[in-house]
Amino acid sequence: MKKLINKILLLALVSVPMLSHAQGSQYMCNGVVQDCIYNKKDGYVYNQQSQSGAFMQGDTAKVTLVVYKNMDYRISACCPDYEEMDGKLKFRVIEEVKEAAWVTNTVTETVVETIYTTDEYDNEVAEDVEKQVTKEVKKRVFTKKEVIRYDGYKDEEASLFEFISDKTRKLIVEVYIPEVGGEGGDLEAGQIVCVGLLVEHRPAPKNLGKFGK
Amino acid sequence: MKKLKTWKPFIFGAIGVSMTLVGCGEETPAPENEPVVNKDTTEVVEVAVEDNMQYSVPTPNELFNVLKSLNMPFNASLMNDPANVENYTESMSQALNFGVYSADLAMAASYNEGTNTLAYFKVIRKLGESLNINNAFDETVFKRVEENINSGSTDSLTVLSNDTYYDAYSYLQENQRGATLAMIVVGGWAESIHILANSGTFVEGSEFSKRLADQRLTMENLMGFLMDYQDDENIAIIMEELIPLDEFFMNLEVIEGDAISTSEEDGVYVLTGGSDVSMSAADFEILKTLVSDLRGSIVNAEL
Numbered sequence: 001m002k003k004l005i006n007k008i009l010l011l012a013l014v015s016v017p018m019l020s021h022a023q024g025s026q027y028m029c030n031g032v033v034q035d036c037i038y039n040k041k042d043g044y045v046y047n048q049q050s051q052s053g054a055f056m057q058g059d060t061a062k063v064t065l066v067v068y069k070n071m072d073y074r075i076s077a078c079c080p081d082y083e084e085m086d087g088k089l090k091f092r093v094i095e096e097v098k099e100a101a102w103v104t105n106t107v108t109e110t111v112v113e114t115i116y117t118t119d120e121y122d123n124e125v126a127e128d129v130e131k132q133v134t135k136e137v138k139k140r141v142f143t144k145k146e147v148i149r150y151d152g153y154k155d156e157e158a159s160l161f162e163f164i165s166d167k168t169r170k171l172i173v174e175v176y177i178p179e180v181g182g183e184g185g186d187l188e189a190g191q192i193v194c195v196g197l198l199v200e201h202r203p204a205p206k207n208l209g210k211f212g213k
Numbered sequence: 214m215k216k217l218k219t220w221k222p223f224i225f226g227a228i229g230v231s232m233t234l235v236g237c238g239e240e241t242p243a244p245e246n247e248p249v250v251n252k253d254t255t256e257v258v259e260v261a262v263e264d265n266m267q268y269s270v271p272t273p274n275e276l277f278n279v280l281k282s283l284n285m286p287f288n289a290s291l292m293n294d295p296a297n298v299e300n301y302t303e304s305m306s307q308a309l310n311f312g313v314y315s316a317d318l319a320m321a322a323s324y325n326e327g328t329n330t331l332a333y334f335k336v337i338r339k340l341g342e343s344l345n346i347n348n349a350f351d352e353t354v355f356k357r358v359e360e361n362i363n364s365g366s367t368d369s370l371t372v373l374s375n376d377t378y379y380d381a382y383s384y385l386q387e388n389q390r391g392a393t394l395a396m397i398v399v400g401g402w403a404e405s406i407h408i409l410a411n412s413g414t415f416v417e418g419s420e421f422s423k424r425l426a427d428q429r430l431t432m433e434n435l436m437g438f439l440m441d442y443q444d445d446e447n448i449a450i451i452m453e454e455l456i457p458l459d460e461f462f463m464n465l466e467v468i469e470g471d472a473i474s475t476s477e478e479d480g481v482y483v484l485t486g487g488s489d490v491s492m493s494a495a496d497f498e499i500l501k502t503l504v505s506d507l508r509g510s511i512v513n514a515e516l
Contacts, residue, residue: 030387045375048382049269063267064437066430068279072481098488100469142467142488149475149484163482167470167489168427170434172266199269203278 029054033196036078044074047199054192057179063197068168072204076160077175078196084185089195091175093150093161098142109133164204173197268437270398273316273405274375277323283420285412287324292317293404293512295336304344305447306514308393311340312400313511315378320408322370327362330370334358337377344393349384350377392445395438399451400511402435407508415497425500426490429462450516458503466491 032052049065067073075093079085111131119125149171150161175197182189293313301307314336321329334355341347358373378401385394406428413421436459442448473486492500510516 031383034383045274045372046379047275048272048375048379051267051269053267060265061267062265063269064434065269066271066434068271068275068427069424070282071275071278095473095484095487097473098467147473147475150482161482162480163484165484167485167487168424168430169484169487170430201275201278203282 029194032080032194033078033198035080036076036196036198043202044072044200045202047073047201050199051197053195053197055177055195056192057177057181057187057190059177061175061177061195061197063173063175065171065173065199066168067163067165067171069165070204071201072162072164074160074162074198074200075173076198078198079177079193080196081194082180082185082187084180084183084187085178085193087159088178088180089159089175090152090178091150091161091173091197092148092152093163094172094174095147095149095169096172097145097147099145101141101143103139103141105137105139107135107137109135266437268434268440270402270435270438271431272375272378273319273401274323274371274378276405276409277320279424280320280409280412281323283413283424285421287320287326288408288412289321289326289329291408291411292320292329292333295332297512298336298339300514301340301343303514304393305396305450305516306511307340307343308396309400309403309451309511309516310514311337311344311381312397312402313404313508314340315374315381315397316401316404316408318374318377319371319405322374325370327370330374331358331362334374334377341381346381346384346393349380351380354380392442392448395442395445395448396451398435398438399455402431403504403508403511407504410497410501410504415494417492417494422492422497423489425497426465426492429465429490432459432462454507454510454516458500458507461496461499461503465496 029052033050049063051063053061055061075091077089077091079089109132111133112128113131115127115129117125117127150163152159152161153176175195177193177195179189181187181191187193293310295314298310298314301310314333318330318333318337321333338347338350338355341350354373354377358370361369361373381397382394385391385397406425409428410425413419415422432455436452436455439448439452439455443452467488468491470489471486474484476483476485
């Protein structure tokens, strides 16, 4: 018991500075997304759903965004402090889609059945007997499926995702922060880095995403 | 911060186990002569806990662009009267109404309403002083607004209103005042949905009805965003106030849409398909009442 208490105390002493450090790093990176390059020229406006954060190399971060119909969005990720990260930050855009499906469940019911018999005096006797009944029940349910709308891992060149949508939808942006430190540049292995996820928007040009003659 | 979140599944797991234990102790006999249904144990109930997810909430600016695209007219009577600023003496009402006025500013700016835009800039500056976030604002922004209005050039008002909101947002984040920020976000959303709900005539299946139903997604993200600050007493009160709206949106009917598809044309992706959320005329009336109650309690400083 004493050993256990000592272990808990030790863990608490070690965790406090670790948490403070993590929190400190998180705040240290506030606003870093402002250093990502964005294009005001084309009428894009900085979208407040952009995020900044502190991450360990090798981390994967997730952000959910709501995007509106008839808006033109651009998403990019940057790590402005370290050139080593240029072109290496990759992200995927995922949508969780609900799909209707039929699910068949096997259900076992215990049914009480009354059985009538006659006793030795020829009187009718009722007896309740429990009976197991198995049946299949079909239910229509919505199942969740992840659809990858954009896979930056496959896209060697581009580090920017520009899109429009036919309806308002919720998207998950999953950013992977690669382990590139300790390979000769300023960034050391295991060092925390500040990453910005930049979202920009503008009203979609009327003909964008539509075919003409 | 991230490390703390990893405790969430453990806590939920612990609650789940204790609930199961309580359930075992309180075994109740089945009523006589009624079938006892033992469901197959293969049925899976999915509970997703995303411990490393950040929730973003779209700002009023974006929503008012949508409103404009629906050719909804500008209606100043839907906005909170700048004179009401004198009523906001508590930090909670100040933060919530900072959000409300930010939405009004975004609305006025997106419709190039110069005089209204200036009035809301002034009221935001005043509330910013009370909330001690005026250091966030670049004073040149206010000069630029006046110059833009005086010169009749109102094109950049949206950009300036966006910048002001961003400055306040970043300042609060940097100064670790997340709860104040969360209240501003709630106020902004409440005012946006109030303006949206009262800007059009409801016709089932119309673009207007779809845009309102879409707010279900924003509501989900708003609640996700607030969860990070729910230990704050004021945020807990606000979250409780939001429950009726949250439940309303959760109960809207989800209907199947077209097949999911992603295409690319000249580097621009087009996302199509997926389910829709439908809203009936009766739902719309309920929504209007719920929004009016929420917005009323904010602008009347009753929270």
